[in-house]
Amino acid sequence: MSAINAIVTPSASYMISDGLRYNNGEVTCVDYDKSFVLRGMRAAVAATGDAKTGHFFRAAIEGEFTHFEDVIAAGSEFFVEGFKAFAHRFCGGNAVSNAVLIGWLESENRPAAFAIDLQEGLGKWGGASRSVPDAQNGVLGEHPIIASPCPSLEELLAAQYPIGSAGDGVSPEAKLLHMLEVQRRMRADDGNYYVGGHALLTSIDASGVRQRVVYRWPNDKVGEVIGPERDMDWKAFRRELKGGRWRWR
Template sequence: MSAVNVLVQSDAVHLMTDGLLYADGEVLQTNMQKCIPLKGMRAAITATGPASFPYLLAEMLELDCTSFDEVVAKDREWFRGAFDWYVKNERNSSSEYATVILVGWLEREDRPACFAIELSNGGEKAKFLERNNPHTDPDSVAHDLIELPIIANPMPQVGELIAAGWPIGVDRDKRDAEIDLLHMLEIQRRKRMEDGRCYVGGQAALTTVDRNGVTQRVVHTWAEDKVGERIVPRPIDWTAWRAPREKRCHG
């Protein structure tokens, strides 16, 4: 389970993801690039689920689109067709689930935006996500490509946010994207699945899309995460974690 967090502000959209690649619970890579800029556009794409799926989508969208407006004009059937082809030809699997997230700059409206759509062919992976995610109400699932101002995937419960001191109810334009998205990632990193394992870590990579284009940088690395080893997050004092970062960023 990858973690993806997005914050849309008036002048930019920010997306943060971790860097773990794993198979059957074993870590294969800690610094995978999961968010892919779309060539020739002020846009980027990521997806939870199969690691190579967003790369396929990026290639398809680059061949067919010249702007983020054209990308988000694609309907559910287009994404569903790409997903079905991928599952049949690249995965040969009876059970796959992916949440596709697109961030970019809308040319006609001259503003940043984020869109998401969830794709599944059912089976055990869909059931696994339902058992391990507290927010799987059918009304909360993005069956079609929908615009969203903020994303936290997987979404922690409110009690977990409060316990970690994550600021709730803050105006989006007043948030510090790097601090708040990394804070959310640290919360998600400590979520254990039903198999007892944690699946978020390696590195935190921040992608920002604004009027000038796409920028990407690694803002944090968890040095304790190793290939071939289980992810064991270190204990954390949330107040001590956040205070120096806010001081550094805001003087």
């Protein structure tokens, strides 16, 4: 279970992803990049599920398109058919993923973010079967906010996440990291935790694309079980984010 979140503002699109890679429940890497800038475009793609999924979509997109608008115009069919081929080649015909794209729409001169839920066969994610609702599966849609996996309302309220408060003084980058901290405490289907390692931020505006690691969870180690910090003071955490005092790394 990877975590990918995105936020769009009037001037930029932002995406953040965690850096854990694991095999059969065992963490094998804590600084694995899951978000990829698309060559020749002001755009980036990331995907949950099998660790190769994001690499696959980057190669597939770069092999067929030169403009972000063309990727979006290709629509759901491009991703559904591509994921079907990927699942049968690499995952025994059973895979599930959420693909996220952010970029700058040149023709409209604005930022945007898109997501699509994908499932082939029974689906396999994080070592356990998981289905995607029929109403969501295979539909590429534009969204101002994306959270994958999406926490429950109760989890967001408990973490004092700023729901629907665009003018609360918290930056988009801080909101994305806040969401990652919530997702870090969500158990996967097998009962384990799989969000952590590092937080890789991708930002895109009219001037171009930037990527940087903005945080690392120091307790996450290869070969060890991921255990989110239990003493999180959400009130203090949110106060630091809002005041711009968070220890970005």
